[in-house]
Amino acid sequence: MQVETSSSKYGVKHYPDGIREWKKEGNYFSFYTSETTLEVRVIADKIIRFRYAAEGTFQRDFSYATSDTLEESPISFGIKEWEETFEIYTDALKVFIARDNLRLTITDTEGHVINQDEMGYHWQHYLLKGGKIQYCSKLIQEGERFYGLGDKPTELNLRGKRLENYGTDAYGFQKDTDPLYRNIPFYYGLHHGKGYGIFFDNTFRTIFDFGKERADVCSFWARGGEMNYYFIYGPELLDVARAYTTITGTPELPPLWALGYHQCRWSYYPDSRVREIAKEFRKRKIPCDVIYLDIDYMDGFRCFTWNKEWFPDPAGLIRDLAADGFKVVVIIDPGIKVDPEYAVYQEGLKNNYFCKRADGALMEGDVWPGKCVFPDFTNPVVRDWWSSLFKSLAEIGVRGVWNDMNEPAVFEMGTFPEDVRHDYDGEEVSHRKAHNIYGHLMSKATAAGMKKYLMPHRSFLITRSCYSGAQRWSSVWTGDNVSSWEHLWLASVQCQRLSVSGISFTGSDIGGFIGEPDGELFTRWIQLAVFHPLMRTHSASNETGFNQEPWSFGPEYEKVVTKFINLRYQLIPYSYSTFWQYATYGTPMLRPLAFVAQDDEATHNLTHEFMFGDNLLISHVSEKGMTEKKVYLPAGKWYYFWGDNLVTGKQEVTVKTPLDEMPLFVKAGAVLPQYPEMQYTQQVAITEMLLHVYYGEDVVRSILYEDAGDHYGYKNGQYNIIRFKQRSDKQQFYLKKQCFINYETAYSNYRIVLHGLPFAATTLLIDGKSTPLGKPAADGTISFVVPRNFELIQIVKS
Template identity: 75%
Template sequence: MQVATTSGKYSVKHYPDIIQSWKKEGNYFYFYTSTTILELRVISDKIVRFRYAADGQFQRDFSYAVSEKLEESPEFFDIREWADSFEIITTAIRVFVARENLRITITDTDGRIINQDETGFHWQYYLQKGGKIVYCTKLVQEGESFYGLGDKPTELNLRGKRVENYGTDAYGYAKDTDPLYRNIPFYYGLHNGIGYGIFFDNTFRTLFDFGKEREDVTSFWARGGEMNYYFIYGPALLQVAESYARITGTAELPPLWALGYHQCRWSYYPESKVREVAKEFRDRKIPCDALYLDIDYMEGFRCFTWSKESFPDPKALLKDLSAQGFKTVVIIDPGIKVDPDYPIYQEITQKDFACKRADGAYMEGDVWPGKCVFPDFTDPKVREWWSGLFKDLTATGVRGVWNDMNEPAVFELGTFPEDVRHDYDGENVSHRKAHNVYGHLMSKATAAGLKKHLMPQRPFVITRSAYSGTQRWSSVWTGDNIASWEHLWLASVQCQRLAVSGLSFAGSDIGGFIGEPDGELYTRWIQLGTFHPLMRTHSASNETGFNQDPWSFGPEFEAVVKSFIQLRYRLLPYIYTTFWQYAAYGTPMLRPLAFVAQQDENTHDLNHEFMLGDSLLISHVSEAGMTEKSVYLPEGTWYYYFNDQRYTGGQAVTIPTPLAEMPLFVKGGAVVAQYPDMQYVGEFKIMEMIQQVYFAEGTTHSILYEDAGDHYGYKTGQYNLVRFKQSSEPNLFRLKKKFVGKYNADYTHHRIRVHGLPFTPKEYVLDGVTAPLQPEHFVDGVVELNLLRKFEELVIR
């Protein structure tokens, strides 16, 4: 971890010495050595921030990541002095600060070590570029695993890895390529059943070593800025995720259509091609809600324009697509073409909103339009200007925006040179500090513009680059992947990692962006994508002109692809409920098995299996020609989705994998809400909600969240929470329902389908009234009853 100076020698590292004094100011504690100040802030009983002034001077306390809604809420805290340390106490943890050198040890209330400094904080001057390199090293605990850090394309457990955050346009990346597009400096530790998290809020290039350099030490450091990190105690990993969302903010609910199927290609043009694709979807009755327009819809790739030749009447086109149930999403990149006759270029230069080099010249670089200048999104005036540019697009009928190339990517240069200057909300910094938040702030400004101009409809934004907190306004995708089985595996791992890093609304380019998949690979990718929060096919142009559409691979594959997209739409109420959990509490939508069964060490290194929400377990088919797959099931009862075969968890089971199926399990005790088949969200009024109920002994709980699926009425109470409680015995099934809310849904009935009854039922009792079960109540081995929406209790015996 030494850094060479320009002379080839290593600069001296500096370490804190003995604490000379300390003071307490409210929930802030300050510890002073001869060179260093530690500011320790108790945010809650489980969240503590550590901030160090390396030479006795703190920098501006400012963050693009931390939510404005973060409030301090400790139940209790106190400090004790010992001969060798200070002990700060909360109801959940103990923080020990060593008098000799500021080293930190954190334990639970029983004295078990959660996290412990090795050398702890230290620093050195960055003689070549200015500022300081700040470090923190910690001991690896016995059997410790590490997770998180965004889109890293490697195994979920980062033990033994070293990774860095510096947003990079990694076209055609491979396994272990690093860095990639996103910059999420947040990770989890798990050992001895104890989970915690560390969020290193520093926008410079950051690096993390999880025992690669020294197997018993983990470390994180930044090439500039402050050592400023939040320690988050679980002990459950999902609790850590929720606390991280409390710090960096939660997502807003998207329009329901955004959870449907999206179709994209570079590029669908001219207008006739877009209409042709739309017609094929509706003629083939393959559900789809969103069609994307890539850069070829523009006039010479100029942002906020339409090609006069390819799209002569975009408003009429988008109106026609809307009438067929399609929402149009258009790409907008940050590069503004240098063209004196282009109004956006005129504005950005007249207003002095473009990034500049250190000597005052514009930052110019080639991207798709040719030579471009680039907005400085770290300037709030520029963000406000950018937001206003979406007025005309939304008036044309655009419902979503896709921000690409915003690492920022520049041909030949790769990205901006480090001498480029940024406003940074009034600080005036170099690109070294602003690089990792450039795309983050572009998508923030985009979302603000769409929200304003689409009101009362909800916006949809998808961005390639991001920093911690981007979840508050945007979805993401995993970038320019390849049509290969390796990348199908990576898609699963990356989306799980993004979810636990705060960015649940994520997906991959189904089928691969680069190259052409065969029918089997595309079908297996669709199957995986069905269970990702964002489900989008996207592919690049190629010499053969091949279109990667659901029907492109022949009837056999089309039938399976169609069946899984239909399944996606049936599961929309379940997926929307899972999104509500994410929006309300920060609970990841995708949950690696280590996050739902952390006491089971068998789950700690699993990459294939994950949960979508509370009740669905997925393990995608990951190899060509695979006829069966071993799947590890956590403790509990599990039902194979396609035939209701029941399995006992805590073991691996082998599942056949015919093309039309994939390993998909439902947790015993679950109530999984489903819609009837539809072609797009809003196609018709839903008059019946289907509830797939899976028997399990004991007591289990499920929820259904529902609202209008668009607009903001839910913020004023126009939503329903339907809570189900199943409490069953070997010879008795009981389901209670509690309904709370003010949203007047269209449907009047629940169709209850009870799977896996271990006894032969004779009758049912509905809200105290007994009736015999008739032959028509038994459908394919499932007991099926059509009940009024307001029922309260169902008993089958």
């Protein structure tokens, strides 16, 4: 029988008793107690899935998070029986299952404990709501840190925190506000140099306690559903991140223009105002690729309509903007106005596509259009219908969609009542189970529609709410933030956390959505956002009519803002290559220093410093009037970007921070590809690729990825991968290149700008052929041109 403890307000807690029998089927191992069943599934040598059936019968094995491409590929595994435990082993792990209570201990092959149950799995009947509350508790190891959980606005290290996932419209959220918009039930643990991850794939409200209630216990639970989690072993945290995306999926490559600068406001209207904004960007020579239209472009906020007074010719407007290099992204919310004359409402009502309450009445609530109904995106038929509605937008040239208010948010009510019913792909459930994936599935259907109707072009999607795995089709932003220095810090922390939680294509509302930044705050925010994969300014309407365009704060700030937006565009080859690594391997684009130097305990609680890709280290200016800042650099050699000063890492350094600079370092040995200045992506053909090469004595590898920047030819092999390896010493500079070439570029040469050569030299060897080497420039760099097909560059000390 089950073991029971004292009752609580939720009822009696139940614990498994001893194992009575077990069986093995392929890579599944099942263990049976008197009532509970534990299923252990070896997904890969370092990925183990655990499922518990409280009363012996498993629920439907179904997930909105996992990727269709997930393959179960363990190399070697088996089971051993011991007196007190069963041992399931792989080439990387040992999982010990206690015979008397199913408690788990997971070690590496040498017996070092990675993760260990405290009480382990237990459950209780949810007397107030129905179903069961599913618990799991783990012992916190000595010195253990915790990371992940998506967009939580708190310190990167979650030790001592209790947090929950229940998508919430958190307007004007502050530090430690919880819950927020997204629902990412995935966290990392790090102790004794070993990193692991746990992905709790449960869409009910989930809670995580990292030692807040009991200092030595980490626990997680859900108010319904099933205890179903994946254990992922690193031991490197970046390996855990990559493995998590093998489970939840990686994105397609975005259109290149989506990595440019985005300008948004609530709201740009009428169409003359939109044209004015676009004209001003080009007049001032400030790069920009994207202009957004908020809810005021619609007819009475009815989705998939246009306000005929303010936007009488949307196709003409979009066509004219496209001719000047601008793409248009429009907002679409889930609320469909109750209006018998509105075609979308009529069709949804006729076909029973809208959510209903438990008694059969339509789920109605007020949002921007007034009284609205809401599609049931958990129904695949409804998702297909929703996708079809984007044909009208795609046909007139809209290239991206912004899904908002999809937690779902409802005025006054906050969100849907729990009795709302959902199809849940054939399961028929209450909103308790569907809440955390409502916006997730809305964005999935939106992405499917835009992809279908924009083919062969790539589309762009940004969503406010989602669940694990949304990176497969969408970007996100951090939500309705505030114009404050604290929120600038939060933007950095949230984007780092989202990135290591699988969602790298992320950014914040630059300058803050709520309130009015001064020129200094806006400028410092722009500087940080250069190194976020999504770079979008967005602000709310207000009584003063204040705008947050790059020129809004006067000439002094405009000059610096323009400088940094130009830098954003120059670095697009680097950021696109970093995105390719993310899309191919699941490597986060933004990496907290704990994720790149986990053996260095000094990095474990750092929040200001992070890596953007392999070779750039950023530390944003975080306080008003700051004239210098202390920056921690991990082990290695680092060049200060603005002056080429070479600094030794594993120490804190002080950096001057005039308004037109921010702490930015390049890893010694790196190759940093750059474009020339441009007003929008692909404005002109690149006739010469610029490679900034930073001398270093450690072996450092860099990547340049290239394709058309749009279309899907890259999926058929139409791309280039150029790999650089620098291995220099005090007598010789040595740069080797290997490549896969299957895409025709407009350039045939590289212009090399070599930084930090520590010796005098007069001769350059290109694939063994000698050519004179020019003198260093005033800044100490050496510049020369080499053919694109070179394989080896050498510079030997004179």
